[in-house]
Amino acid sequence: xxxxxxxxxxxxxxxxxxxxxxxxxxxxxxxxxxxxxxxxxxxxxxxxxxxxxxxxxxxxxxxxxxxxxxxxxxxxxxxxxxxxxxxxxxxxxxxxxxxxxxxxxxxxxxxxxxxxxxxxxxxxxxxxxxxxxxxxxxxxxxxxxxxxxxxxxxxxxxxxxxxxxxxxxxxxxxxxxxxxxxxxxxxxxxxxxxxxxxxxxxxxxxxxxxxxxxxxxxxxxxxxxxxxxxxxxxxxxxxxxxxxxxxxxxxxxxxxxxxxxxxxxxxxxxxxxxxxxxxxxxxxxxxxxxxxxxxxxxxxxxxxxxxxxxxxxxxxxxxxxxxxxxxxxxxxxxxxxxxxxxxxxxxxxxxxxxxxxxxxxxxxxxxxxxxxxxxxxxxxxxxxxxxxxxxxxxxxxxxxxxxxxxxxxxxxxxxxxxxxxxxxxxxxxxxxxxxxxxxxxxxxxxxxxxxxxxxxxxxxxxxxxx
Numbered sequence: 191x192x193x194x195x196x197x198x199x200x201x202x203x204x205x206x207x208x209x210x211x212x213x214x215x216x217x218x219x220x221x222x223x224x225x226x227x228x229x230x231x232x233x234x235x236x237x238x239x240x241x242x243x244x245x246x247x248x249x250x251x252x253x254x255x256x257x258x259x260x261x262x263x264x265x266x267x268x269x270x271x272x273x274x275x276x277x278x279x280x281x282x283x284x285x286x287x288x289x290x291x292x293x294x295x296x297x298x299x300x301x302x303x304x305x306x307x308x309x310x311x312x313x314x315x316x317x318x319x320x321x322x323x324x325x326x327x328x329x330x331x332x333x334x335x336x337x338x339x340x341x342x343x344x345x346x347x348x349x350x351x352x353x354x355x356x357x358x359x360x361x362x363x364x365x366x367x368x369x370x371x372x373x374x375x376x377x378x379x380x381x382x383x384x385x386x387x388x389x390x391x392x393x394x395x396x397x398x399x400x401x402x403x404x405x406x407x408x409x410x411x412x413x414x415x416x417x418x419x420x421x422x423x424x425x426x427x428x429x430x431x432x433x434x435x436x437x438x439x440x441x442x443x444x445x446x447x448x449x450x451x452x453x454x455x456x457x458x459x460x461x462x463x464x465x466x467x468x469x470x471x472x473x474x475x476x477x478x479x480x481x482x483x484x485x486x487x488x489x490x491x492x493x494x495x496x497x498x499x500x501x502x503x504x505x506x507x508x509x510x511x512x513x514x515x516x517x518x519x520x521x522x523x524x525x526x527x528x529x530x531x532x533x534x535x536x537x538x539x540x541x542x543x544x545x546x547x548x549x550x551x552x553x554x555x556x557x558x559x560x561x562x563x564x565x566x567x568x569x570x571x572x573x574x575x576x577x578x579x580x581x582x583x584x585x586x587x588x589x590x591x592x593x594x595x596x597x598x599x600x601x602x603x604x605x606x607x608x609x610x611x612x613x614x615x616x617x618x619x620x621x622x623x624x625x626x627x628x629x630x631x632x633x634x635x636x637x638x639x640x641x642x643x644x645x646x647x648x649x650x651x652x653x654x655x656x
Contacts, residue, residue, distance in 0.1 A: 192217065192249050193237075194267070195258025199281040201228045202329035203256045206288065208235045209335055215252065217244050252276060256284050259350035263375075280354035282347055285330035287357065291339045294474055295324075295358075297347045297389050298366025300521045302326075304459070304495055305366060305467045306346040312471055312488045313342055316480040320344055325351075342478065349385035350375075359392035362474050363418075364400040365409070366467060369520030373543030384412065393418040400473050402466065403429050421477070423469035425462050433469035433476075440465070440489075442472050442482045452486030459492065460499055461528030497622035499525060502629050505636075507599025510629045513606040514622030519548050525606045526556045532601045533557045534593040536586070539609030539621070541566040546573035546608060553578050559596045561589045565613040586614070586621070590628040603629075 193204045193216045200216070207214045215238040218225050229239045240248040244267045249255075255271050255278045262268070271278060286293070296306050306322045313320035323330045324346035333339060345360070349372065352358075368383050376382040387409065390399055395417040401409055403424040409415050421432035428434055433442045433451070440451035451472050457465060472485045494500055502510040513525045517539070526533060535557045546569065553560065554577045562570050562582045571580050583589035586605075593603040611621040 191215070191254050191256065192252035193256045193258075194218075194244060195261050196225060196228050196232065197258055197260065198327075199329040199331070200256065200258040201232060202331035203258075203281040203284050204232050204237055205235065206285065206331040206335055207256075208232075208237065210288065214238070215248065216240070217248055219243060246270060254279065256281060257354055259348055263353070277356075278354055279356070280351040282324065282330050282345065282351045283355045283358050285334045286355075286359070288335040289330075289339060289343060291341065291343050292361040293343045293345055293359075294362040294364065294478070295345045295347050295360035295389055296364040296366065296470075297349070297352065297386055298364075299369045299371045299518065300516075300524065301366045301463060301467045302346045302348075303515075304464065304498060305364065305471060306344050307495055308467065308488065308492055309344045309471050309474060311492060312475045312480060312485050313344070313478060315488050316475070316478075316484045318342055318478065318480075322346070347389060349382055352388040353385050355388050355391065357392060358388075360389065360397070362398045362400065362477055363389045363393060364470050364474055365389060365402070365405070366470060367402060367463075367520075368405065368408075369518065370544060370548075371518045371520070371542065374541070383408070387412050387414040390414040390416075390418070395419070398474075398477050400432070400470055403427065403432070403434075421473045423466060423473055425465040425469060433473040435465065435469070440469060440472060440486070442476050444476050449482045450486070451482045452489055456486075457489045459489070459494060461524055463524040463528075464494075497618055499528060500622070502626050503633060505633050507601075508594065508597040509602040511602055511604040511606075512622045512625050513604055514611070514618045514625060516606040516608065517610050517618060518542065519544055519546060519608045522549060522606045522608045523552045525604065526552045529556070529602050529604065532598075534597050534601060534603045535560045536563065536589045536593055536603070536605045536625075537607050537609070538562040538567045538570055539564040539607045539611050540613040541569060542610055544608065546570045549608065550574060550577040558601065559593070561593050561596075563589050563614070564607075564609060566609045570608070586624050587628040587631075590625065590632055594632055 191207050191212045191214050193200050196216050196218045204214050204216050217240040221241045233239050257278050303326050306326050310320050310322035319341035321333050321340040322344045323333050326346045397418040399418050399420045403422040422429040423433045431443050442449050475485050497514040500512040502512050516522050557578050560580045567582050605625045611618045615621040
């Protein structure tokens, strides 16, 4: 067996194969310290290791290849293996083959991780042994085989992972939304949508699909919905069967009955998009036998995960929000709609092939100034030209300073990049942590300036951090 890429999911796949008695080779382009550490652990398990390249010589004799999500499908070795007819599997496909428990799989452009985390919490609150895995952090391969499996697996799956599935068959497949994303990998949005549709590929009449009411027709046109049962969710209108908002209440319509989940105003997560995520969870949890009221109990206390509309601090009436996970324009639009009052927006990073002019309408209504960073800053400036004041910063710390200077009481400074982080950071978490550090450092410096003695007299400290 050959594992291409030994990031978190690749390393977990290799370890699963070793536990199951396979002879495993692992190859990675990187020679970074964290890659070397993983390679050392895998070598101790008995794996062959290649770092710094993917060579045909090393791959010779491989009967199956586990390909990590970050591997470019146009890579020469991948194309050569495909030409030879060697099966190429994603890590979730491999793990599925060792999983004997029901799977709730969640995909979509935005909101996957929040939804998976919320689903796990709801199931645990209801007394079920559930574990969240996949793109949320813990690889699927880490929770299967050797008696590791919980009662229910809640798995976040990406389009990259779904490209390489053949048997993967979730009991409940949830698709939250599909908007333009990864256009640096997919020639057309339709190709991206087809990759997402693979989540439904093997479902039959014992399985469930949960989809947005506004997108159901699109999935039907693709032939994605067949013999499985379908529930819908919608924050804006009625559904035939599923979950929606009626007269200010989140409700579940199920087998001829309608049951209240909780008042919409009591959902702690902010934004209409998170209401839809909550409705999708309510529908899935109902299939799992959880009472809707139990979902409501969790929604009253469940907070945003780090780097997703995460409040950082409020200083002199200006709020600072870390939304580093927003790596496409659709996510930024939802974030802007969730904020009350004017916004100073920090955006930019590595371009993924977007047309950022789709932001113009929402930005012109809600944003005072856009501070742009990263490789995409000049493209974004052109695409937003005339819609709002824009300026550029050389670093995130400088962007925070510039944004704070332009903010007035009642404003919100928000990092919501619409781009990936890979031009400046190793991931969106690192970018978000840098934003938070920059904000707190700025506030600390300002407090120090306010309390610095001047002319023998001590100035009064201005409070406001909360």
